[in-house]
Amino acid sequence: MPNYILPDFEVERRDDRCIRCRVCERQCANEVHSYDEENDVMLADELKCVGCHRCVALCPTRALKIVKYSGTFRENANWSNQSILEIYKQAESGGVLLSSMGTPNPCPVYFDKILINASQVTNPSIDPLREPMETRVFLGKRPQNIERDETGKLNNNLPPQLELSVPIMFSAMSYGSISYNAHESLARAATELGIYYNTGEGGLHEDFYKYGPNTIVQVASGRFGVHKGYLDVAAAIEIKMGQGAKPGIGGHLPGEKITEDVSRARMIPVGTDAISPAPHHDIYSIEDLRQLVYSLKEATEYKKPVIVKVAAVHNIAAIASGIARSGADIIAIDGFRGGTGAAPTRIRDNVGIPIELALASVDKRLRDEGIRGNVSLVVAGSIRNSADVVKAIALGADACYIGTAALIALGCHLCRTCHLGKCNWGIATQRPDLVKRLNPEIGYKRLVNLVTAWQHEIKELLGGMGINSIEALRGNRLMLRGVGLNEKELEILGIKHAGE
Amino acid sequence: MVINAYGLDFKELNAKIRAVGSDCVVEGCIGQRYIGEGLDGVTLKLYGTPGNTLGGYLNGATIEVFGNAQDEVGDTMNAGRIIVHGNIGDAAGYAMRGGVICVRGNAGYRTGIHMKEYKDKRPVIIIGGYTGSFLGEYQAGGVIIVLGLGGPSPYTGNIVGEFPCTGMHGGKLFLRGRAEGVDFPAQVNVRLAGEEDRAELAGHLEIFAYSFGYPLGWLLDSDYTVVTPNTKRPYKQLYVQN
């Protein structure tokens, strides 16, 4: 069948600089570069290039440049190049379009239309260098009442809590979708930072049990790697109901990615598909969810909080209200722009709602119903910097999950081809030669640096507002103003327009 | 040690069972959930009707129920034995990875859904009576045996309900008899048990014969149908990189 597909990128190689060292050839798992011995020239097969920039970064003479392919189809504002290419791909293969990472489409990013307040004159700002600033948060249920024993002493009736030095955690990314070294980097960084990382639904590698006090383990519909020891070692257990990048869709790790080591963590044979269907087949209602929540609590003797993670969808406020009554301690909401190791393009780009709107409406609903204290709220779905964290907290979140940002810190160049399993940066791959490119010793330090830098920025932003603790920012929507938002958007976000 | 479950809620009852920490008999179960979760090394004998998720995450303990059990018996069980002298509800053995669930009577919907296996762990579910629909959905490993000793289900006229083995991509299913009139999906192979299958079956059925007093020879004196996946990739969706 004729192939009408155009390359996404062009490889520009400056011949005057190229020393034929063939580094690019060795570094590219997509096999873009090759050497033509006869003519002593480096060649490039541009159709294979995913734009991950590994070769550019490693070329010793800076001879390489990857640029957007400049050839276009006849211009058409309705039928974009991308829409046409997608049709060619499907007409040639009959396949469902598969993508990875968060949607690249220009969907509204409300965080960018929200501005943060600062004190002037009347309410002095605080200098974080001089004054103590509290970024520590606790996640879990708040006790509903004070209990005393017969002598009048306070009973400690505080349900189990997670303590975070800063309101940031690494979101669920399974071993299998990301590499051993990526997991090790996340686990070590979480431990050093006093925060948590999340195993995702792929079980826990035995080498990482030692990071248990900083580990959140996930239980998904496929229950991969879930057993007593896995539940016991964790600081918290997360029930995965959904994911922002693919609400309503399950996970499917193809057999090729179930290597010996991944199979040990998932506790399934090497080379078999790991299928996590969209629904938990034992959960069709909030009452059923409650059963799983309590089943996990019973199994771990009520010693650890249970998180329920859902995708941000249309009815999220009602859903969250149900979850808050299910016995869960923490609700994690993953927004429309969230990342993924693989998702059908159409689902990723069209299903779900942005996290800002979901968060604002959930927080309001839980407050209106007087059950906000039943749960902590953790939000995810494209938290890109410390300002996003601050805005999320002011909109009502207790903490944020970061996934893509953490991977970028590890060297990810957002080429969005994680599902090919050939990540040249050693992150979304199980190929040993690629995995070893990510040195966990360096990786974990980069993550620690990132979160530490954000922590400083959060303190500065807080200080500017005249606030000295995260707790005092939570749900403090007066600290936010919208720009370029319509009445309805402002109403849902519960904020005023700039100038008001 | 005998515990009287009457009037205790599940939290109190399970705390008591954990506190005993050794073999015990629980009398008067009235639907308390999560009994015996994650236990290993002990034997529980239960009278009355335990509630949902009996023996979830079970890790080696033996639980024997002299009565019926409800939904999700042996949810995500890792090792051990659950023997039920009556009937059980839906989703028994959800994602179980090891151990045995042995039921004298009938089972509800979705028995053995997502059952797995791993290395030397090969879980087994034996149902003496008939099962509801969606038997062995997404089965990825292990062995499910349905004997239909009391005859077919009055609802479907078969010893299994509708849509058995949907999404099956591992493991094995044995049905006593010839499974005539059962609609299987395209992704499985259906055949009569051969010598090797029958030898395997005999091994699995020992616990059933012993627990409920059936002669093993009598149980084996029948045709058996064997169902296995014909591919490891039931859902291999054709994807194109975008």
Ligand code: SF4
């Ligand atoms: S890495 Fe740079 S210098 Fe080496 S062969 Fe490739 S383009 Fe030439």
Ligand code: SF4
């Ligand atoms: S993790 Fe690797 S494959 Fe995925 S987007 Fe980042 S660089 Fe590309």
